[in-house]
Amino acid sequence: MKKITNTKYVKNIFASALMLVATTSTFAQDEEAAEEAPKLEISGSVDAYYRTAFNDAGVASTDPGTAFANQTGFALGMGNLIASYDAGKVGAVLDIVVGPRGAGATFNTDIVDGIVNQAYVYWNVSDKTTLTMGRFNTFLGYEVIAPQANFNYSTSYLFSNGPFSHMGLKADFALSDDFSLMVGVMNPWDTNDISGTGEYSFGAQLGFYGQYLNFYYDSGKNGGLGTEIDFTGGFDISDAFFLGINAAYDTNDAADTGFYGVALYPQIATSDAFSIGLRGEYFASTIDGGDNYDDVTAITLTGSYSVDNLILKPEFRLDSIKDGFTDSDGAASDSLATFALAAIYSF
Incomplete structure (x- = not known):
C-alpha cells in the first residue's frame, strides 16, 4: 500500500515551528534587554x-x-528627593534634603549649603561584591535620618x-x-x-x-x-x-x-x-x-x-x-x- 504524504501540511508545520522558535527567542531577547536597560527611579x-x-x-x-x-x-521635618540610576553593574544615587531635619543631618552648611544627604556611585564587581564611593549615610546604629x-x-x-x-x-x-x-x-x-x-x-x-x-x-x-x-x-x-x-x-x-x-x-x-x-x-x-x-x-x-x-x-x-x-x-x-x-x- 502506497503511503501518501501531504508535503504542504508538513511544510506548514515546519514553518510554524520555526516561527514559534523565532518569536520565543525574540521575546527572550526583549526581556533580557529590558532587564539590562538602565533604570532611573525617583523616590522620597x-x-x-x-x-x-x-x-x-x-x-x-x-x-x-x-x-x-x-x-x-x-x-x-524635611523634604527628601532621591534619584537612583541603575545601569546593572554600575549606578549612582543622589539624595537631596531640605528643611530643619535635612539641615540638621547635613550640618546646614555642609556640601552645597546643606542639601546633599547622600551622593555616591557604585560598581557591582560581581554578584557578591559591591564598591561604593562618595557620601553615604552611616552604617552605625539602629536608627536612620529618613x-x-x-x-x-x-x-x-x-x-x-x-x-x-x-x-x-x-x-x-x-x-x-x-x-x-x-x-x-x-x-x-x-x-x-x-x-x-x-x-x-x-x-x-x-x-x-x-x-x-x-x-x-x-x-x-x-x-x-x-x-x-x-x-x-x-x-x-x-x-x-x-x-x-x-x-x-x-x-x-x-x-x-x-x-x-x-x-x-x-x-x-x-x-x-x-x-x-x-x-x-x-x-x-x-x-x-x-x-x-x-x-x-x-x-x-x-x-x-x-x-x-x-x-x-x-x-x-x-x-x-x-x-x-x-x-x-x-x-x-x-x-x-x-x-x-x-x-x-x-x-
Whole structure:
C-alpha cells in the first residue's frame, strides 16, 4: 500500500515551528534587554509634625538633647528627593534634603549649603561584591535620618551622638545567604566634604542572620583618636511581635570623653495598618576627664497608623536627666514630658 504524504501540511508545520522558535527567542531577547536597560527611579518623602511639652512645673526648656523634631508647635521635618540610576553593574544615587531635619543631618552648611544627604556611585564587581564611593549615610546604629524608615519619630541619644554620614570608599561582600562583610576608609568623624588634616577613619560591619556588629576607628575625631563599637539587631518573637536592639560604646582620647548606652525597641502589630512600639533607652556620656557621667533614661511610646503611603505617628516621650532641664521659673528640672503627632508621606 502506497503511503501518501501531504508535503504542504508538513511544510506548514515546519514553518510554524520555526516561527514559534523565532518569536520565543525574540521575546527572550526583549526581556533580557529590558532587564539590562538602565533604570532611573525617583523616590522620597515629606514629613511635618506638631509637638508640645508639658510638666507640672511648666518646663521652659523643651529640647531633649537629641537630633531632629525638637521644635514646638507646628513644624516641618524635611523634604527628601532621591534619584537612583541603575545601569546593572554600575549606578549612582543622589539624595537631596531640605528643611530643619535635612539641615540638621547635613550640618546646614555642609556640601552645597546643606542639601546633599547622600551622593555616591557604585560598581557591582560581581554578584557578591559591591564598591561604593562618595557620601553615604552611616552604617552605625539602629536608627536612620529618613523618618519613614524609623518606627519612632523622634530619635535616640545613641543615634544623635553618632556620625550621620561618611565620605569615602567602602566595599560590601555577600559571604553567604546569612553572612555579610563591609569594610571602608573615610574622612574623619562628620567631616563629609574634605579631610584637610590628613587623618582618616576606618569602618567595618559584620552581618550575621540579621544582626550587625559594627566597628569604627577614627584617627582624627575631634582632634583625637576615636573608637566606637556598635551592635544593631532584632528578633521576630512572633508574627506580630518584634524586638529591636542597639548598644554602643564610644571613646575619644582627645578630651578623654565618649559615651555608651543601650536601647530596646519592642513593637507589636495589632493589624495590617496599626502598630505600637516602645523605645526604652539608657545613655551616659563621659565628662570631666571621664570621672563623671550624665545618666539619661528616655521612654518613647509611638503609634504608627498607615493609610496607603501616609503614616501618622502619635508619640509620647519622657526624658529624665538630673538637672537636665529648666522650668518656667528658671529652676532645674530632672524631666521633660512631650507629645508629638507626625505625618509622613513617602513615594
